[in-house]
């Protein structure tokens with residue numbers, strides 16, 4: 001049973017002079033769920049792409065079931081029963097689920113009609129056995145991201161793959177969908193299949209895997225049976241130093257109410273109710289956490305507070321900032337009143353990748369007087385500000401004046417956004433969405449510390465997060481958003497008490513959001 | 515950084531390549547390419563009149579190029595330069611005939627130019643409005659408006675606005691005519707080059723400053739590069755779309771002013787002669803950069819007039835081909851650069 005089904009020895013991959021993978025040796029046991037964890041850029045995807053024949057190794061060997069293999073294309077890997085779900089899906093949106101799964105493996109003769117009916121039945125059967133609920137006749141363009149992922153998995157099962165490689169499958173999933181995916185993986189394991197799960201989230205690796213390997217800077221640092229390691233062990237191996245998984249939470253110093261939302265409702269342009277009578281207030285110096293499964297009104301709440309809600313939607317109720325109504329104002333006006341917004345998808349919504357660092361550091365703040373001069377921008381003032389931010393936040397760069405933001409590393413791009421929004425003059429309120437999504441574990445620590453620091457400067461913070469861990473460790477109070485209404489609010493005392501028995505507290509929150 | 519250097523090398527490389535190809539074509543026509551090229555140079559840059567012709571043509575092309583380049587900063591493809599020019603030409607000519615002859619020249623030129631700008635900008639704004647209000651693709655709407663404007667102009671012309679038994683309008687009053695360099699400075703003798711050229715240069719540098727140095731320009735570039743993020747930053751993308759289309763149309767109107775107020779002094783059918791479409795190529799060759807457009811318009815002006823000047827030896831269409839091949843080369847080389 002514990003025979004290794006896939007083994008790798010001395011595997012290396014060099015891009016130019018850069019070792020993306022270096023001397024990796026690894027045994028994957030038959031029928032196991034094997035997690036590979038590592039920070040962004042550690043080389044996880046490179047390793048899996050070599051296993052799947054998408055990249056050819058610079059040196060080293062791969063063997064499948066004791067037989068030495070050398071794939072030059074995924075087709076050969078599939079023939080050996082190895083299948084992979086990529087970080088980015090490869091489906092044709094105009095075709096149905098069945099058609100997509102059949103694509104490239106039609107099993108009928110040239111010019112003979114496709115056996116769609118039969119195939120759809122087969123797919124339905126496979127899907128039912130493994131809790132992969134999906135309609136085989138649906139168009140892929142109508143599917144959610146989670147459903148698309150299920151189609152990718154079904155594609156592999158339909159091709160009889162028995163070693164499944166999943167590269168960061170949970171990055172695009174909501175917590176509920178993640179749970180479903182893990183149930184599927186367990187069920188596949190029962191059927192004797194082997195799963196290689198790439199992730200950078202330690203909780204996930206610990207909850208689902210049998211064995212776990214850690215990668216750092218292209219090297220495989222360790223492989224351990226999962227029950228014998230803790231989250232802190234893995235974090236240390238991954239980052240290369242001790243990591244504080246829980247931020248210090250000094251007593252808050254709470255002041256006047258800054259944001260007062262009462263009876264906020266929103267109907268979208270189709271008339272569907274998205275927000276339903278929300279009322280809450282956030283005071284200076286406190287963090288108000290919004291818990292909830294994605295799609296329960298979080299984005300609508302943020303959009304209406306930030307003045308960028310769809311113009312066709314109808315918003316009722318009142319939103320007051322320091323006693324002045326900001327309902328119906330545009331984002332530029334709201335920002336000018338001392339509000340910052342750090343959206344969830346920073347690359348898509350908070351920066352212009354083709355702009356320089358400096359141009360991005362003033363993005364959304366470009367109307368401020370100190371950056372302007374008659375006719376144009378005050379270049380010296382912008383330079384000075386850029387220099388201060390770069391040194392204060394240690395933004396690693398090559399060329400201050402000409403380098404495009406896109407060429408900075410992900411972490412440094414995040415810092416640009418954070419610095420810009422937190423340093424907004426006369427900041428009163430910070431709207432913060434998923435501040436650590438897609439962020440490395442080493443950087444999470446720094447971001448959490450900065451959020452607490454910002455809070456302690458007397459700024460009111462609205463924190464929307466899908467990570468209960470994060471909410472519990474940062475928030476002063478927590479509101480539970482479910483189907484557009486606040487179903488429950490935990491007071492400061494409740495949250496403080498909850499932090500001392502975290503597991504139960506998270507369960508309690510969980511009950512209010514599902 | 516390296517990619518930047520290659521990018522600058524693309525246009526010259528494309529020009530050289532297409533000149534080589536045209537040399538082959540000239541040979542195929544049974545002529546010696548070196549002889550033709552030499553003739554071409556002496557008849558254009560080698561003569562005052564020829565230089566003036568190039569300057570005149572380049573002026574229209576600069577405006578037509580800006581008409582494409584500015585909307586392109588918002589990722590909008592303004593294919594309607596031709597129609598916007600037509601509208602501008604027609605209304606400039608109309609305004610020029612309606613003005614009382616004793617109007618002060620500065621006032622007359624200003625008024626006629628303004629009417630060209632307004633007409634060009636209105637046509638472009640119509641496309642912009644269709645885009646922001648109904649999401650109509652600007653490529654389609656600008657193309658369709660080309661036909662509509664052309665039909666309207668033709669209808670009005672054949673109505674009662676033309677001089678009987680001709681296909682052009684009455685001449686504009688002398689005070690509305692933009693003076694030619696020949697009459698004022700005595701340079702570029704007899705050529706139609708006129709003071710519009712100075713407007714063109716001013717427009718290039720002015721728009722360069724607007725786009726790259728001012729706050730509205732910054733917002734405009736952000737809205738073009740990343741509209742989603744611009745919305746979050748409180749930038750009104752729709753407003754910038756309208757503005758860019760408006761400026762583009764105004765530039766097309768100015769191209770028309772160069773033709774009508776500076777040269778022909780009336781509107782006739784076929785006046786714009788595809789210059790609006792040529793503007794697309796001019797903008798493309800300059801990577802839609804307002805200042806580089808000057809160089810690219812000069813090149814196209816040279817090829818256009820140069821082709822005409824050697825028409826006696828080889829068909830001028832060869833140089834039309836050179837222009838087209840240059841553009842294709844640029845597209846190919848740019849793609850090639852991005853691939854590597």
Ligand SMILES: Nc1ncnc2c1ncn2[C@@H]1O[C@H](COP(=O)(O)OP(=O)(O)O)[C@@H](O)[C@H]1O
Pocket residue numbers: 015020038039040041042043044045046047
């Ligand atoms: N095709 C490539 N060419 C050059 N460098 C690459 C290429 N693919 C990946 N890399 C580099 O190799 C490193 C590891 O990347 P990757 O395997 O994607 O990391 P992970 O999946 O762990 O985040 C990164 O620094 C990345 O920039």
Ligand SMILES: [Mg+2]
Pocket residue numbers: 044045046087167168
């Ligand atoms: Mg990866």
